[in-house]
Amino acid sequence: MSAFLGALRYEFCMQLRRRSVWVSIGFALVLLFALFSRSGPPERVLPPADTALRLVGNASFFLPVAFGILLADRWRRERSLGTLELLDSLPASLGARLWGKYFGATIATMIPLLLAFALFMLYSGVRIGDATLVRFLPLIFVVVIAPGLLFVAAFSIACTEWLPVPLYAVLFTGYWFWGNLVPPERMPTLNCTLLTPIGEYPAAAFFQHTDVGCFNGQSIPIALGLASIALLLATGALALFALQAYITRRAAAR
Amino acid sequence: MEIQITGLTKQFGDVPALRGVDLTIPSGMFGLLGPNGAGKTTLMRILAGILHASAGAVRVGTHDLSTDAGRQAVKWILGYLPQELGVYPDLTGTEFLEYIAILKGMRDGARRRARVAQLIETVGLEDAARRQLRTYSGGMKRRIGIAQALLNDPRLLIVDEPTAGLDPEERIRFRNMLVALAGDRTVLLCTHIVEDVAQTSHRVALLLGGRVVFDGTTTGLAQAADGRVWSLDSSGPAPSGDLTVVSAIAIERGMRYRVVSEVPPAGASAVAPTLEDGYVAVMQKRRAA
Amino acid sequence: MTALAFESRRLGWPALVAPLFAVLALCFFGLLSQVIGAPAQTDRVLSAIVQVGSMVGGIAAVSAVASDPAIELRLSLPRSVRRSVLLRLLLALLWSSAVIGFATELLHELGRLTSEIPDAPLADQLEWLPPLLLLAGVGALTAVATRAATAGAGVVAAAWVLSNLLSQLWSSVTWLTPLWIALPFDPADPARWYWNRITVALVGMACLAITAVLLGRPEHLLAAER
Numbered sequence: 001m002s003a004f005l006g007a008l009r010y011e012f013c014m015q016l017r018r019r020s021v022w023v024s025i026g027f028a029l030v031l032l033f034a035l036f037s038r039s040g041p042p043e044r045v046l047p048p049a050d051t052a053l054r055l056v057g058n059a060s061f062f063l064p065v066a067f068g069i070l071l072a073d074r075w076r077r078e079r080s081l082g083t084l085e086l087l088d089s090l091p092a093s094l095g096a097r098l099w100g101k102y103f104g105a106t107i108a109t110m111i112p113l114l115l116a117f118a119l120f121m122l123y124s125g126v127r128i129g130d131a132t133l134v135r136f137l138p139l140i141f142v143v144v145i146a147p148g149l150l151f152v153a154a155f156s157i158a159c160t161e162w163l164p165v166p167l168y169a170v171l172f173t174g175y176w177f178w179g180n181l182v183p184p185e186r187m188p189t190l191n192c193t194l195l196t197p198i199g200e201y202p203a204a205a206f207f208q209h210t211d212v213g214c215f216n217g218q219s220i221p222i223a224l225g226l227a228s229i230a231l232l233l234a235t236g237a238l239a240l241f242a243l244q245a246y247i248t249r250r251a252a253a254r
Numbered sequence: 255m256e257i258q259i260t261g262l263t264k265q266f267g268d269v270p271a272l273r274g275v276d277l278t279i280p281s282g283m284f285g286l287l288g289p290n291g292a293g294k295t296t297l298m299r300i301l302a303g304i305l306h307a308s309a310g311a312v313r314v315g316t317h318d319l320s321t322d323a324g325r326q327a328v329k330w331i332l333g334y335l336p337q338e339l340g341v342y343p344d345l346t347g348t349e350f351l352e353y354i355a356i357l358k359g360m361r362d363g364a365r366r367r368a369r370v371a372q373l374i375e376t377v378g379l380e381d382a383a384r385r386q387l388r389t390y391s392g393g394m395k396r397r398i399g400i401a402q403a404l405l406n407d408p409r410l411l412i413v414d415e416p417t418a419g420l421d422p423e424e425r426i427r428f429r430n431m432l433v434a435l436a437g438d439r440t441v442l443l444c445t446h447i448v449e450d451v452a453q454t455s456h457r458v459a460l461l462l463g464g465r466v467v468f469d470g471t472t473t474g475l476a477q478a479a480d481g482r483v484w485s486l487d488s489s490g491p492a493p494s495g496d497l498t499v500v501s502a503i504a505i506e507r508g509m510r511y512r513v514v515s516e517v518p519p520a521g522a523s524a525v526a527p528t529l530e531d532g533y534v535a536v537m538q539k540r541r542a543a
Numbered sequence: 544m545t546a547l548a549f550e551s552r553r554l555g556w557p558a559l560v561a562p563l564f565a566v567l568a569l570c571f572f573g574l575l576s577q578v579i580g581a582p583a584q585t586d587r588v589l590s591a592i593v594q595v596g597s598m599v600g601g602i603a604a605v606s607a608v609a610s611d612p613a614i615e616l617r618l619s620l621p622r623s624v625r626r627s628v629l630l631r632l633l634l635a636l637l638w639s640s641a642v643i644g645f646a647t648e649l650l651h652e653l654g655r656l657t658s659e660i661p662d663a664p665l666a667d668q669l670e671w672l673p674p675l676l677l678l679a680g681v682g683a684l685t686a687v688a689t690r691a692a693t694a695g696a697g698v699v700a701a702a703w704v705l706s707n708l709l710s711q712l713w714s715s716v717t718w719l720t721p722l723w724i725a726l727p728f729d730p731a732d733p734a735r736w737y738w739n740r741i742t743v744a745l746v747g748m749a750c751l752a753i754t755a756v757l758l759g760r761p762e763h764l765l766a767a768e769r
Contacts, residue, residue, distance in 0.1 A: 019689045024697030027685070031705055034719055035712040062704040066697035073693055080612075164557035166606040166696065167564070170599050173700040174568065181708065186584050187576050302619040304761050326621065334619040340612035342553065353549045357622040402616070 003092035007100020008107075015074070015108035022112055024066040029116045032059060036124060052136035053144070053209040055124050059117055060145055060198055064152055065176050067109055071156040072172070073165050074105045075243075088251075098157075098244055106153040113149070114141060143206050143225075147232040148197030154236030158243040184214075194228040195235065201228035255315040255331075255409055255440045256280050257301065262310035264296050264464075271296040273464040274310065283436045285451030285472070286444040287533060288461035294444045295337060297461065298412050301442065302334045314410060330359065333408030337415045337444075339399040343388035347379055347398050350387055351405065358406045373401040376431070378424075392419040400428060404435075411441045417450055429454050452529040460536055467540045472529055479514055479527035479535035486511045486522040493519045496542075498534050514538060546622075547630070554631045558606040562642035565599045566592060589650055590657040593670040594707060596643030597724060601678030601699035603635040608683045608754065609692035610767035618761045625758040632751070636679055643671050659728045660736075669737075673744035674724035678703060680750025687757045690767040722746060 015021060036058075046054070075098075078084040087097060118134055125133035160168050179190040180198040192214035194201055203209040205225025210217050257279035264272040272293045288294050299305040300312060303325035312319040317327045341350060351370040360366040374383045377397040382390065390398065396419045403411060413432070417425040432441055433454050443455060451458055451472065458475055460468035468475055483500075486493060489508030493499065497515030504510075513519060514534045527535070551559070573588040608628055611617055617624050650656040651667050660666045678699050686695025706713070706725045713723045720726065721742040728736045757763060 018691065018693075020691035020694035020697060023685065023689050023691065023694040024701065027698045028701040028705070031702065035705070035709060035716055038712070038715045058709070061708055062701050065704050066701040069697045069700050070693055164555065165693075166555070166602055167557035167561055169602050169696045169700060170561045170565065173598055173602075173703065174565065174595060176700075177704060177707065178572075181704075185581075187572055187581065187588055188579060299615075304615065304618040304765070306762070329619060329621040332619060334616065336615040336619075339616060340614065342613060344552070349549075354616070354620070356546050356549065357617070357620045357627070359621050 003096035004100045007092070007097050008104040011074070011101045011104030012108045013104075015070075015105040016111065018070075021070050021109055024070060025063065025112045025116050028063055028066050029119065032116075032120055033123060036120075036127075048130060048133055049136050049207055050209055050211075051128070051130070052121065052133045053140060053203055053207055055121050055133065056117060056137070056140050056145065057198075057203070057209075057213075059120050060148075061181065063113055063116060064145075064149060064197065065173055067113055067149060068152040068156045068172050068176070069169050070109050071105055071153050072160050072168050074101060074160075075157045076160050076165060094247055094251075095244055098240060098247075102153065102157055102240060105157070106150060109153070110146070110149060117141065117145075140203075140207070143229070144199035144202045147202065147229045148199050151197045151232040151236040154239045158239040161243055161246065194224070194231045196228075197232060199228075201225050255438075257315075257410075257440060257442075258311075258313045259297075260311045262297070262300065262312060263308045264293070264300065264305065265308045270464055272300075272307075275461075275464070275466055277459055277466055277469060279440060279442060279459075280457065281436075281438055281440050282457070283433060283441050283443060283455040285455035285458040286442060286461065287446075287448065287451060287458060289537070290446075292461040293464040294461055295414060298334075298336075298414055298442070298444055301328075301410075302332060302412055303328050328410065330406075331409040333403035333406065333411040333413075335399045335403040335413040335416055337418075339395065341387045341390075341395060341398065344386060346386055347383045347390070347394075348374065350398060351402055354402045355405045360406065369405060373404055376404070377401045378427075393421060393424065396420055397424070409439050411435065411439060412444070413442070414444045415446065416443070417445070417447060425450070448530045448533055458529075460533065462537065462540050468536045475532040475536065476527050476529045477532065478539075479531040481524065482514050482516055482535050483525050483527045483531045484513045484515060484518050484522035485525045486513055486519050488521070493522075495519075498538060500531060500534055546627075547634075550627060550630045551634055553611075553627075554607055554634055558603040558635050559638055561603055562596070562599050562639045565595045566642060566646045569595065586655045586657045589655050592643060592646050592650070593656075593658070593667070594725065596639065596647075596671040597674035597678050598699060598703040600636060600639035600643070600675035601682040601703065602696055603639050604632055604679035605682040605686045605692055605695035605699060607631040607635040608686050608695070608758075610690060610764075614764055614767065618764065623759070624761075624764060625755060628758050629755060632679075632683060632754075636675070639675065640672065643675070644668055647671065659730060661730075661733070669740045673740045673747065674706075676747030677722070677724055677743045677750070678747070680747035680754070683754045684750040684757075687754050687763075690763065 078087060118137055121134040121137055122131060125131045156172065180196060182189045182191055184192050190196060192200065200213050201220060202225040204215050204220035205222045208219065210219060259275055259277040262272050262275040275297065286294055296305065300307055300319065301314065303319060307320065314328045318324040319328065345353065348370055351373065352366060355366045355370060360369065374380055377400055379394060379397055382394060387395065387398065400416060403413060417428055420428060429450060432443065435441060443451060445451060456471055458470070458472050459466055468478065487505065487508060487510050492502065493511055493513055497513050497519065499511055499513055501512040502509050512525070513522065514531055569589055569592050573585045576582065576584040576588050617627070647656065647667050656667060658667055658670065660670065681702060682695040682699035685698045686692045706723060714720060721739055723739065724743055726736060726739045
């Protein structure tokens with residue numbers, strides 16, 4: 001447990017200190033501010049939670065793309081820096097290191113992202129006359145956004161064991177567009193399924209946010225919201241377990 | 255080719271790395287010693303045209319390093335081995351050397367390949383030349399680093415910790431190679447291993463805190479410890495106080511200590527100083543000052 | 544081997560494979576649409592190459608300027624790092640452009656390109672080439688300015704996704720519209736689109752020029768994020 005916590009703590013610190021984390025998310029936020037600088041209040045009055053979800057939805061279409069890419073080099077880094085051999089010689093298990101790295105780096109990258117969401121909601125809230133909309137953010141972040149981010153983070157860390165980072169960045173960006181933004185009637189896609197990391201099911205099930213996106217006002221039971229969260233977390237965990245098993249087998253074969 | 259350094263200062267933000275260095279490096283072997291953080295690597299990078307000086311002047315032969323043209327001219331005659339040599343792991347030893355040779359302006363393919371083959375042999379990597387660098391040991395990477403520095407038959411050779419990671423035989427072989435190369439060239443050897451300087455260089459400089467604290471011959475540096483080096487046999491605790499224990503060897507009845515100190519410890523006898531003693535004595539004096 | 548061959552190896556196979564992969568992926572999805580009974584969508588899927596191409600080129604450009612493990616040694620050599628990196632960047636851009644350009648032309652010839660742009664020579668190429676230059680410029684500049692390739696890739700990906708979303712907002716912000724890489728062609732006002740293409744390309748080239756200037760600063764290059 002202490003090895004896991006140690007890995008988590010120092011991976012967290014290292015990721016939080018990276019220039020790229022703040023630069024990428026800062027750039028995306030500036031672009032978002034610029035785009036929304038002319039938008040007025042919504043055409044009709046919505047419940048505050050719904051308005052908050054709409055604002056979060058606008059940002060969550062693309063901020064997680066930068067999030068996924070920022071995590072993509074974390075696992076490969078040990079090899080490129082030459083620290084892998086040292087770490088392999090330590091008594092800490094591979095599992096403790098891998099999961100510590102996953103949670104540490106993911107939580108660290110979530111911090112600027114959460115800050116970006118908060119600033120965007122404050123900015124938009126002030127523009128539409130309700131600066132307190134940001135009070136919904138913690139709950140929305142935990143229920144709607146975080147499961148998708150954990151899912152994305154797991155694949156970003158696991159896939160780069162096999163794929164070079166630039167190629168992963170291209171594929172991931174393509175996947176994000178295809179799996180979250182392409183309407184299902186246009187082509188086969190993961191969009192509007194329980195595996196959509198953008199969080200449409202949890203938003204619809206827990207906040208009745210159904211008038212935009214996939215559901216056309218149709219209500220979604222809480223069980224489906226929970227199922228979507230569970231499926232995203234389990235699929236992410238599966239990717240990491242697969243990576244762990246692969247590395248363990250490779251080490252045994254050496 | 256003489257290197258003249260006058261009032262050289264280098265700042266990294268608020269941190270001074272070099273503080274008014276004045277030094278003349280003549281042709282032949284020249285040793286540069288100093289503790290970690292003394293500014294040796296910064297000085298080498300400036301001489302290699304990688305970093306720009308914040309103030310002061312550096313001339314390498316007739317080339318002024320404060321100008322782009324001067325830096326570029328020095329690069330044509332330079333062989334440089336950095337302390338931490340990064341390599342391209344996907345290239346073989348031969349390919350890496352050939353690539354660096356191209357970047358050093360060696361256009362004639364046949365001559366380039368012949369030179370690469372010759373240097374591979376010089377550093378004893380014939381058997382590993384067709385293997386990717388990712389499979390090389392630390393010592394083998396060091397040897398490929400040495401080979402790349404020699405590719406263009408440089409008139410100025412700057413080597414930073416060249417023997418780190420080499421086995422004793424390789425170290426001796428490389429030291430002898432440097433001495434043989436020196437001739438009318440200038441070879442600047444920067445190292446923590448005083449023995450390497452003692453075995454190769456006539457002239458040496460010591461850097462401490464970004465300043466030159468000694469500049470002279472290796473004999474002169476050893477003489478800096480004259481009357482300050484003592485040998486002491488003791489079965490009790492190690493000697494302490496205002497002194498530096500240079501070595502401690504277990505003997506039949508206790509320990510034999512070699513100590514550098516202004517005041518002789520009780521029961522100690524004077525011994526002839528070595529270069530390492532001289533280094534310690536100069537550092538001791540400077541730190542006390 | 545020549546300097547060009549060595550620099551293409553330094554660029555790395557992922558940057559060379561990525562454009563081909565993008566084309567193949569779209570062909571796969573186009574085929575899938577055909578098979579599952581949505582043939583009307585096939586051409587739209589295939590035509591997405593003009594959007595995806597710019598992102599692929601942008602990330603390839605970031606790979607080209609990513610930090611060099613032998614940077615200290617390289618800075619001591621007579622051939623400048625700037626020259627080598629710009630050669631890699633040029634290779635990445637030429638290769639991406641060749642693949643995307645060929646795929647676009649092929650779709651045009653086959654009549655599968657769902658574009659509203661009038662049938663002028665090379666007009667279809669303007670759909671992807673200026674955006675590719677802009678994303679490559681912004682990505683390379685970010686990667687070199689911050690010495691963090693991941694920052695460059697993150698910025699390219701976020702900018703690309705955002706450009707293909709929120710069309711109404713892009714149109715409403717007057718000062719940002721000239722930089723909107725996904726500005727739709729309006730037959731009623733073709734000049735606006737052509738000006739947009741020129742602006743996008745020029746800004747991209749300006750970013751590449753600033754990148755070239757930064758590549759000439761050795762102290763900056765020594766401080767790469769890893």
